[in-house]
Amino acid sequence: MGRWEPDAQGRLQQAAMALYTERGFDQTTVAEIAERAGLTERTFFRYFADKREVLFGGQRQLLEQLTNGVVAAPDSAAPLDAISAALQEAAAIFDDRRDGARERQAVIDANPALQERERTKRFALAAAMADGLVSRGVAETTARLTAEAGAAVFQLAFEQWLADGTHDLAYFVRRAVADLKASL
């Protein structure tokens, strides 16, 4: 049982997504996910704290990348431009995962508790980008407002990217930032 299983995490993730889609999130148990993946429950819990983490596991990494991306933007960049640069950079990690992202979104859209969880993620994204701006010396209130506008940009761009078949996510980020600038 303790033996190494090739790509156990990927297999568990695939099995979980298939079951969430077929039966719904609430109707799926960890035992069923493990069985579908041909692995044990113990192996599941080596990779995921619970069945929700299969959907939200990548968040910490994304938050770190956003903070770092804001900090690393050119010194001359205005706050919103620093956020735009960080979002475009982070967007690249999604681009070969559009089908998976669509499947995940459908699971979340079908479940109010998961939608709630997804909304709190947006506050976390804004906080991560605001931290990056404050590190750049931006005043805290400006940092917070700009980061929240940036989180709204990312959410809109992400929805447009999911619905689209041609452009990459960074394209929609740039377009939303331009839209926001035009509103002032």
Added chain:
Amino acid sequence: MGRWEPDAQGRLQQAAMALYTERGFDQTTVAEIAERAGLTERTFFRYFADKREVLFGGQRQLLEQLTNGVVAAPDSAAPLDAISAALQEAAAIFDDRRDGARERQAVIDANPALQERERTKRFALAAAMADGLVSRGVAETTARLTAEAGAAVFQLAFEQWLADGTHDLAYFVRRAVADLKASL
């Protein structure tokens, strides 16, 4: 029992806030609120659907006012300026209620479920303002982004106003809008 009670709604609200503050929201029952106000439970339910509505009852009116305020802004106003005008106008209804607003905020801050409810209110504010912008002919994506930035402005301004003793809420709205514009 069916007789008219002078300012029953105000007495119930005061009694509820006092009990939420003393005991906490979860530990307070409608029966206790009615008793403290010298009224019956039946009277309570004539004014409020449940004990949570004492805290969130004014929301529909605020949403309508925001949509109308955005629509009524001068034709020449850019989307963010239309939102700023609507927020400043809506701000006026809060200005003689700072103490009550502080008391309410303390009750909400002490209760995670109420915080959650308060967060969903922010999405509703954004949606109401976006509706107003769309009525003005603003493109839907721009409307949504600007309205979400406006909701972030209102939230920040409200917190600053609660912490402050001199300026009115509209002052903090104007300042936050200026901060946001400076970030671009």
